[in-house]
Amino acid sequence: MQTDVVVVGAGAAGLLAAVAARRLGHDVLVVERSGAVGGSTATTDGALWLPANDLMGRAGLPSDTPAEALGYLDALATPVSAVIAGRRAAFTRTAGVVARWLVTSRIALEVVKSLPDCRPEVEGAKAQGRTVRVRSVPRKLDDDWAGKVRGDDGGRTNQGFWGRLANPFTNPGQLSGGAALVCELLLRAVGSEVEFWLDCPLNELIVEGGVVTGVRVTHVGEQVDVRASKGVILACGGFEADQTLREQHLPLPTEASWSVGIGADGTALAAGAQVDAATTGLAQAWWTPVLLSEGRAHQVDAARVAPHSLIVDQAGDRYLNEAQPSTSAGRRMYEHNRGMRSVPSFLIMDDRHRKAYPLGPWAAGTSPKAAIESGELVRATNLDDLAQALSIDRAGLIGSVVAFNQLAKRGKDTDFGRGDSAWDKHFGDPRLRRNPCLASVDRQPFWAVRLYPGDSGTKGGLVIDDRSRVLRGDGEPVTGLWAVSASAASVFGSAQPAQGAGLAAAVVEAYRAVLDLSGQLDELDAALKAD
Ligand SMILES: Cc1cc2nc3c(=O)[nH]c(=O)nc-3n(C[C@H](O)[C@H](O)[C@H](O)COP(=O)(O)OP(=O)(O)OC[C@H]3O[C@@H](n4cnc5c(N)ncnc54)[C@H](O)[C@@H]3O)c2cc1C
Known part of the structure; x- marks a missing residue:
């Protein structure tokens, strides 16, 4: 089999690369390991952090420039290599171009209102406008594709309000979030005759004289060699599902079951090893505190930001701002664990929290019997009993709750700054005017879950x-091989600049890879630098 471009993986990055490459006249084959397209993209809310996008001006928001966004990224970050610095500059100057590309592809975007960058206090941050998402779209997939997008059941089920929140596919007529982005890109890919092979894992690259000339895949039960005259783009995620790689690279303790990612198994790392590709940043992930229920990890973002709750370590001590962005919260759990045991930590809630806010898989106001019986969700009439049930220090817990309630009374968390930043406030409960993230924990019964430093993918x-070309240890590019998104080291290093940063890097890097393999990237960069 012969084609121009092989794209490995059919999430947002792979699909955008396929559409863009086809539009530039290439024959494209997408090979996708699972029986459905969409990857982790389809399970997200579809937020894309695209600084200096045209929508900001149109919405009457303050202007933005790539330089401001770059300043923000630089201010956030830990020291970075020259390569990452170059990629950051490329990301910030191309993000607005990709937003325009989506809009001119008739994929309608909207600004996510009032959502600030993760660190609004840092120079170069914006109060809103950089994070956009695809507008909800009518379900338009034909019979060949209905049900072949991850999580899509063709709109046959309707699980009610909470179900629809958890699964953007359950409204029969409408798609939203990452599902909308995936379906819009898929429609354009199919419409322009991109070829898809599903249930088709990459086994290895075909390498001849150090040049990547194609891929060896399993297709319909057979091993097939596909030659790619222009190149191969790896868009097949990181390694969150591989326990051995996790133990080798991530901080310990670590478990694959703590990940809410879709199960990327290190395919890109293995492919890179074939061509002596360099790797970096392997100890980093998009951390997110999770609870475990029935063996699965669930994010608790809404619950840990909401008032009437606090997080403590195994000594019962509070040690972090519970409302901070997920990646820094997860990282803090690991940092703290070096001195005091904080893996697991405990999210302590009072009954007002349980009644008003969702908690992982459990809707507000529910008392899930099986979870309570199994001890996944702990309920106790007083803090003594709660401490005992969780095996945490009783005096520590009671002392922390008393101190927390005093802070709550004043509406100011002078210990950890919970609710100080515009980011925290955005996700708090707007009914609490003084501090939407802070209120006392004192109404019985008390509730608790164990929290683990999970992830939504590796970094x-x-x-x-900056062209998305894979580099060898000596810094030289591997001819014929590009890698994007979580298959590559994150352009953001250990930082989480904003909601939608991961998905934005995915599509921007994919776009730049396609222009590069088409010989058109220099022209774009020259035009952007001249602006
Ligand atoms: C629960 C959750 C919430 C998230 N929320 C956000 C958010 O709000 N904003 C944000 O920016 N990011 C978010 N992320 C991260 C975001 O999903 C990713 O950054 C983004 O989807 C990456 O897109 P991608 O195309 O690179 O990968 P994916 O969408 O994961 O696609 C990768 C594809 O590669 C396929 N693949 C893997 N191995 C092989 C193989 N060997 N052969 C062939 N195919 C293979 C996979 O099956 C998959 O379909 C979230 C992630 C999760 C899990």
Whole structure:
């Protein structure tokens, strides 16, 4: 089999690369390991952090420039290599171009209202406008594709309000979030005759004289060699599902079951090893505190930000701002664990919290019997009993709750700054005017869950340059091989600049990879630098 471009993986990055490459006249084959397209993208809310996008001006928001966004990224970050610095500059100057590309592809975007960057207090941050998402779209997939997008059941089920929140596919007529982005890109890919092979894992790259010339895949039960005259783009995620790689690279303790990712198994790292590709950042992930229920990890973002709750370590001590962005919250759990045991930590809630806010898989106001019986969700009439049930220090817990309630009374968390930042406030309960994230924990019964430093995907990977070309240890690019998104080391290093940063990096890097393999990237960069 012969084609121009092989794209490995059919999430947002792979689909955008396929559409863009086809539009530039290439024949494209997408090979996708699972029986459905969409990857983790389809399970997200579809937020894309695209600084200096045209929508900001149209919405009457303050202007933005790539330089401001770059300043923000630089201010956030830990020291970065020259390669990452170059990629950051490329990301910030191309993000607005990709937003325009989506809009001119008739994929309608909207600004996510009032959502600030994660660190609004840092220079270069914006109060809103950089994070956009695809507008909800009518379900338009034909019979060949209905049900072949991850999580899509063709709109046959309707699980009610909470179900629809958890699964953007359950409204029969409408798609939203990451599902909308995936379906819009898929429609354009199919419409322009991109070829898809599903249930088709990449086994290895075909490498001849150090040049990547194609892929070896399993297709309909057979091993098939596909030659790619222009190149291969790895868009197949990181390694969150591989326990061995996790133990080798991530901080310990670590479990694959703590990940809410879709199960990327290190395919890109293995492919990179075939061509002596360099790797970096392998100890980093998009951390997110999770609870475990029935063996599965669930994010608790809404619950940990909401008032009437606090997080303590195993000594019963509070040690972090519970409302901070997920990646820094997860990282803090690991940092604290070096001195005091905080894996697991405990999210302590009072009954007002349980009644008003969702908690992982459990809707507000519910008392899930099986979870309570199994001890996944702990309920106790007083803090003594709660401490005992959780095996945490009783005096520590009671002392922390008393101190927390005093802070709550004043509406100011002078210990950890919960609710100080515009980010915290955005996700708090707007009914609490003084501090939407802070209120006392004193109404019986008390509730608790164990929290683990989970992730929504890994951040380390192959070293790529600002053209998304895979680099060897000596800094030279591997001819014929590009890697994007979680297959590559994150352009953001250990930082989480904003909601939608992961997905934005995915599509921007994919776009730049396609222009590069088409010989058109220099022209774009020259035009952007001249602006
Ligand atoms: C629960 C959750 C919430 C998230 N929320 C956000 C958010 O709000 N904003 C944000 O920016 N990011 C978010 N993320 C991260 C975001 O999903 C990713 O950054 C983004 O989807 C990456 O897109 P991608 O195309 O690179 O990967 P994916 O969408 O994961 O696609 C990768 C594809 O590669 C396929 N694949 C894997 N191995 C192989 C193989 N060997 N051969 C062939 N195919 C293979 C997979 O099956 C998959 O379909 C979230 C992630 C999760 C899990």
